[in-house]
């Protein structure tokens with residue numbers, strides 16, 4: 001069965017959100033620590049998580065954000081996300097997109113933790129995850145676009161003034177509509193000048209011009225989603241020529257209605273145009289999916305066999321920002337697995 005092959009295939013994931021990876025099991029523990037808005041009973045919690053629509057996703061997401069109040073919560077969340085990635089999804093390497101702004105909350109006196117405490121908790125958990133589960137974690141800090149320029153200024157400050165060796169990228173998330181990309185050019189310029197890789201979301205819910213902005217103004221080295229690139233042949237040609245990968249998250253695109261039906265997902269058009277594709281899960285429990293499931297969907301849409309699926313996994317490793325030793329090790333693991341099953 002291809003699904004068995006996928007489940008045990010060593011993998012790397014490049015587009016997955018820290019808070020958005022909190023499973024019902026993790027949220028239940030956090031809800032017990034901080035009783036109130038979110039049920040801690042597992043059955044009630046599963047119902048709370050059942051995806052209804054985009055507005056409901058935001059509601060769940062913000063409720064989980066609200067449960068992460070202390071550095072110990074950050075440690076717990078990160079360690080347990082790492083456990084589930086390594087033991088459930090065959091992950092050997094992941095770039096987790098973190099949004100420090102929503103934990104530090106410089107806009108609120110009554111909420112938040114100092115960035116120093118946030119960073120220390122992340123790093124403690126990263127070390128523990130690598131030790132306990134053999135999973136290498138790296139960070140991407142993203143600007144929550146809906147919070148505008150103050151959040152962009154703050155996030156840049158966290159990235160540059162409180163940098164850890166594990167921070168590899170600088171991103172931009174949140175809604176695209178009403179949040180023009182060009183305003184963040186100075187932040188991306190500064191982050192790139194400091195050696196961080198540029199990985200903004202673009203073209204998920206807006207047209208191809210947003211992807212062009214991400215490429216030309218923000219210096220994108222990979223594009224989060226890039227779904228609407230399929231509407232612009234010259235953009236597809238540009239992506240193919242430059243080798244700039246798209247981080248494709250099929251179930252997320254369906255859940256947020258960026259794409260109406262899986263059969264209409266442009267992943268085939270990307271492949272046919274020669275664009276480099278990686279497959280990712282985005283906010284898996286909130287979109288009712290897993291990375292394994294996303295690989296199954298991609299295999300189905302692209303008509304891939306075991307060797308095609310192994311190639312997808314290899315691509316993610318190659319276009320990751322892992323150091324060479326990690327890339328070499330995980331690629332060797334994939335090769336050995338693909339050869340022996």
Ligand SMILES: [Zn+2]
Pocket residue numbers: 015017173201224282
């Ligand atoms: Zn995302």
